[in-house]
Amino acid sequence: xxxxHFIPPNVxxxxxxxxxxxxxxxKRPTSVVVIMDRMTERHCxxxxxxxxxxxxxxxxxxxxxxxxxxxxxxxxxxxxLDGIGMDRHGLLISLGGGTITDLGAFVASTYLRxxxxxxxxxxxxxxxxxxxxxxxxxxxxxxxxxxGTFQTAQGISINPGFLGTLPPREIANGWAEHVKHxxxxxxxxxxxxxxxxxxxxxxxxxxxxxxxxxxxxQHIVEExxxxxxxxxKVLNFxxxxxxxxxxWAMDNEADLKHGEAIAxxxxxxxxxxxxRPDCPGAPAGHFEEVSHYIASAVPISCPVPxxxxxxxxxxxxxxxxxxxxxxxxxxxxxxxxxxAEVDFEHLNAAINALTPA
Ligand SMILES: NC(=O)c1ccc[n+]([C@@H]2O[C@H](COP(=O)([O-])OP(=O)(O)OC[C@H]3O[C@@H](n4cnc5c(N)ncnc54)[C@H](O)[C@@H]3O)[C@@H](O)[C@H]2O)c1
Numbered sequence: 001x002x003x004x005h006f007i008p009p010n011v012x013x014x015x016x017x018x019x020x021x022x023x024x025x026x027k028r029p030t031s032v033v034v035i036m037d038r039m040t041e042r043h044c045x046x047x048x049x050x051x052x053x054x055x056x057x058x059x060x061x062x063x064x065x066x067x068x069x070x071x072x073x074x075x076x077x078x079x080x081l082d083g084i085g086m087d088r089h090g091l092l093i094s095l096g097g098g099t100i101t102d103l104g105a106f107v108a109s110t111y112l113r114x115x116x117x118x119x120x121x122x123x124x125x126x127x128x129x130x131x132x133x134x135x136x137x138x139x140x141x142x143x144x145x146x147x148g149t150f151q152t153a154q155g156i157s158i159n160p161g162f163l164g165t166l167p168p169r170e171i172a173n174g175w176a177e178h179v180k181h182x183x184x185x186x187x188x189x190x191x192x193x194x195x196x197x198x199x200x201x202x203x204x205x206x207x208x209x210x211x212x213x214x215x216x217x218q219h220i221v222e223e224x225x226x227x228x229x230x231x232x233k234v235l236n237f238x239x240x241x242x243x244x245x246x247x248w249a250m251d252n253e254a255d256l257k258h259g260e261a262i263a264x265x266x267x268x269x270x271x272x273x274x275x276r277p278d279c280p281g282a283p284a285g286h287f288e289e290v291s292h293y294i295a296s297a298v299p300i301s302c303p304v305p306x307x308x309x310x311x312x313x314x315x316x317x318x319x320x321x322x323x324x325x326x327x328x329x330x331x332x333x334x335x336x337x338x339x340a341e342v343d344f345e346h347l348n349a350a351i352n353a354l355t356p357a
Contacts, residue, residue: 006218006219007214007215007218008132008218010153010154011132011155011156011158011214011218012155012156012158013158013159013160013207013211014157014158015159015160015161016051017048017051017159019155019157020051020093020118020120020155020157021051023118023154023155024053024091027089027091027116027154029089029090029091029116030087030090031057031084031086031087031090031091032052032053032055032056032090032091033056033057033058033059033081033084033090033092033093034058034059034093034094034095035059035061035077035092035093035094035095035103035104035107036058036060036061036094036096036100037060037061037064037065037096037097037099037100038061038062039064039096040095040096040097040122041058041060043122043162043165044096044120044122044162044165045058045095047159047161048095057084059077059080065097065099066099066139066250068099068100068103069099069102069137069138069145070138070139070140071138071147073103073138074103074138077103077104077107077111078107078110078111081107081115086111086112086115087112087115088114088115090115090116091115091116091117091118091154092107092108092111092115092116092117092118093118093119093120094108094117094119094120095122096123096126097121097122097125097130097170098121098126098131098258100122101120101121101126102130102135102136102137102138102148103136103138104117104119105117105119105136105153106136106137106138106147106148106149108151108153109136109149109150110149114151116154117151117153117154118153118154118155118156118157119131119153119155119156119157120156120157120159121158121162122162122166123162123163123166123170123173123174124163124166124170124171124173124174124178124206125170125173125174125259126174127160127163127174127214128174128178128181128209128210128213128214128217129174129177129178129181129213129217131153131156132156132213132217132218132221133217133218133235134150134151134152134153134221135148136149136150136151137149142250142251143243143247143313143316143318144246145243145318146318150225150226150227158210158214160203160206160207163203163206168198168199170257171198171199171201171206172198172199172259172260172297172298172299173257173258173260173298175198175209175259175297175298176238176259176260176262176266176294176297176298178209178212178213179193179263179266179297179298180237181212181213181216181217182212183237183266183290183330183333183334184220184235184237184328184334185216185334187332187333187334189212189216189334190290190333193290193293194289194290194293196209197296197297198297198298199297217235220235221235230338230339231338233319233328233338234328234336236319236327236328236338237266237269237328237336238262238263238264238265238266238267238268238328239265239328240265240317240319240325240326240328241264241265241268241269241310241314241347242258242262242263242264242265242266243261243265243313243317244305244314244317245261245265245310246261247313248305248309248313249261249302252305254302256300256302259298260298260299260300261300263294263295263297263298263300264300264304266294267294267295267354268347268350268354269327269328269329269330269350270290270291270330271291271351271353272327272329272342272346272347272350273329273331273337274286274287275346275350275353276329276346278337278340279329279330279332279337280331281331281332281335282329282330282331282332286332287330290333291354304351304355306351307344307347307351307352308348310347310351311325311344311347311348314327314347321339324341325341325342325343326339326340326341327340327342
């Protein structure tokens with residue numbers, strides 16, 4: 001029987017980077033390279049650099065955020081690693097939010113067929129979700145995470161001290177993935193959630209939210225590490241719709257963060273669940289309170305696409321099977337339905353119910 005409170009051995013609450021230092025002393029990597037973006041170079045590197053060995057090299061990306069997650073940036077880093085002469089015993093440290101850890105882990109998993117990878121998430125979203133579970137990836141052809149791999153990082157150092165410089169909007173952004181974990185996990189988790197607002201959360205509540213999320217995600221990932229038997233798919237709750245919204249935002253230069261897209265995607269998926277006769281645990285109005293909670297905890301400021309635009313993008317989702325669009329619905333809190341087939345009318349009805357004309 002698995003322990004639901006288990007924290008994976010490669011994830012460390014590592015305020016003084018003792019685990020990272022210990023690994024480096026033990027394994028003596030032939031080179032150490034840190035990748036980061038401009039913001040994490042400014043705000044996070046000063047906390048980390050005293051703990052890095054002499055000779056560490058730094059690759060700062062000129063972009064910040066999502067535009068970094070491209071094959072072009074991966075190519076540029078592969079080039080730099082060639083220039084540095086990293087061999088298979090080198091260590092690539094990714095210091096940043098989910099975009100940097102997704103990109104850095106992707107580069108580490110492909111360069112020389114895999115070099116050592118250590119992730120240091122610096123956003124709440126990175127700590128509660130993106131750095132855990134072994135998925136790496138870059139966006140491609142305007143679609144999210146189109147190219148990617150699975151790779152277990154040698155270590156993941158979570159230091160909640162980084163959250164001190166994160167703007168409130170980014171805290172709310174990360175909160176969305178924490179909400180997702182609670183919705184798919186348990187009724188009690190949702191009841192506790194409704195009293196918490198990320199904008200006013202104390203450091204201790206954020207830390208406990210991070211650990212809860214890591215435990216819930218790990219519990220699910222362990223059942224299906226490579227997303228082969230479908231169990232892991234429940235982590236995709238809100239994501240098929242959210243990713244389509246994000247791709248639409250990228251195409252239309254709308255100001256939308258990943259967690260915000262997922263928050264809206266979850267609200268649509270909750271409404272779709274209520275509209276399904278095969279989700280008897282979700283009668284009409286069942287998710288009303290939590291949907292309002294999500295809208296207030298993770299507000300979005302950009303316009304939302306119409307159902308037709310969203311549907312066109314959802315049809316390209318990599319998790320579809322045989323061209324049929326599948327999303328995760330909820331038959332009550334803690335009861336995800338991983339392979340619910342949906343059609344345009346169903347999506348349209350849910351969006352109309354959420355955004356009455
Ligand atoms: N691999 C996975 O399983 C997984 C899961 C969820 C999300 N993701 C990915 O995560 C990405 C989103 O990650 P994100 O929300 O962390 O975005 P992000 O990496 O773009 O970071 C958000 C912003 O915060 C800045 N920043 C980072 N740390 C900071 C700090 N401590 N202080 C001040 N500013 C800081 C960044 O420079 C950026 O501008 C998406 O691309 C998504 O697809 C991956």
